[in-house]
Amino acid sequence: MTTHSEAKSTYRYKTGTNRLGLWLFIISDAFVFGGLLVARFYLFGAERPELNQLLGLVVTFILLLSSFFMNRAETSMAYGDQKGFLRGTLITIILGILFLVGVVGVEWQIAPFSPGDNAMASVFYTMTGFHAFHVLTGVIFLIVVYRNGRKGIYTQEKHWPVEAAAVYWHFVDVVWVFFYPALYLMGAPVG
Amino acid sequence: MEAQNNNELNELNAKKKAAYGTGIVVFILLIALTIGEYFVGSIAIGWSWPLWLIALIKAAFILRDYMHVNRLFSWNEESE
Numbered sequence: 001m002t003t004h005s006e007a008k009s010t011y012r013y014k015t016g017t018n019r020l021g022l023w024l025f026i027i028s029d030a031f032v033f034g035g036l037l038v039a040r041f042y043l044f045g046a047e048r049p050e051l052n053q054l055l056g057l058v059v060t061f062i063l064l065l066s067s068f069f070m071n072r073a074e075t076s077m078a079y080g081d082q083k084g085f086l087r088g089t090l091i092t093i094i095l096g097i098l099f100l101v102g103v104v105g106v107e108w109q110i111a112p113f114s115p116g117d118n119a120m121a122s123v124f125y126t127m128t129g130f131h132a133f134h135v136l137t138g139v140i141f142l143i144v145v146y147r148n149g150r151k152g153i154y155t156q157e158k159h160w161p162v163e164a165a166a167v168y169w170h171f172v173d174v175v176w177v178f179f180y181p182a183l184y185l186m187g188a189p190v191g
Numbered sequence: 192m193e194a195q196n197n198n199e200l201n202e203l204n205a206k207k208k209a210a211y212g213t214g215i216v217v218f219i220l221l222i223a224l225t226i227g228e229y230f231v232g233s234i235a236i237g238w239s240w241p242l243w244l245i246a247l248i249k250a251a252f253i254l255r256d257y258m259h260v261n262r263l264f265s266w267n268e269e270s271e
Contacts, residue, residue, distance in 0.1 A: 023263055046237060057229055064225065068218040071257045075214060079207040170257040177249045180225075181242040185232025 008157065015160050022164055026171050029134075033175045036127050040182050043119045048187040050112060056184035059102040060176065063135075066095035067173040070142075074166040080156035082149070089146045092169065096139040104132050120190070127179055134172045141165045217256045224249050 073088025107128070113121040145165045148154065154162055228245040231238065254260045 019263060053233070057225070060225055061222065064218065064221050067253065067257055068214060071214045072211065075207070075210045079203065079210070167258050170253050174250045174253050177253065178246050181228055181232060181246055185228060185242055186239045188236055
């Protein structure tokens with residue numbers, strides 16, 4: 001009994017340490033995104049690239065919806081609902097891929113400029129590309145978590161990787177919360 | 192003993208429902224704020240401060256309710 005409670009206590013301590021490490025990484029990564037945001041305002045000023053407004057709104061909606069399902073998946077696991085966790089994670093993966101298709105597969109193709117045209121175009125592709133790379137990393141992370149979840153590796157008490165994947169995924173969402181208005185809404189459109 | 196187990200199960204289900212409910216409410220708020228910022232951006236061109244404000248509110252909701260930033264300060268407690 002004592003051994004069991006000791007093991008539980010050790011796991012909680014380790015989770016606390018892991019959590020601190022993950023947040024340290026997230027804060028340092030946030031500075032890189034912050035730098036890109038500063039570059040956008042330094043180089044565009046009160047202007048913004050002419051982009052498809054509807055597409056911007058749709059991909060934003062997709063990412064917010066994916067965060068909702070990721071939260072649902074993590075909550076399900078925290079309450080021992082294995083099926084709910086697998087369903088939520090799978091939907092999040094699909095929505096993440098849809099977001100990538102929307103940005104890289106559609107927006108990049110229909111944008112009226114290419115990366116080397118001017119500073120505005122370069123910053124646009126760098127911001128969306130760097131963010132898309134994080135989404136791709138998140139999708140890979142979620143596929144690993146989903147696969148392990150199917151094997152029944154995670155339990156109600158021990159599911160740190162699920163929490164880590166969820167926090168990382170929501171962080172990618174927070175970045176887009178600032179990138180979306182900065183690229184699509186702030187300033188006068190320039191063709 | 193059985194009654195106690197049932198009570199614990201009911202309590203757990205109530206907690207789970209509440210957690211799901213919070214997720215839904217936050218999602219609705221995020222969507223409403225996104226639609227709001229879309230219209231602010233379309234109508235009031237050049238007005239960036241309301242867009243910054245909306246983005247900050249959205250980020251605060253995600254950080255608090257989806258990323259559970261408060262868990263950082265509850266070192267030795269359960270996740271939920």
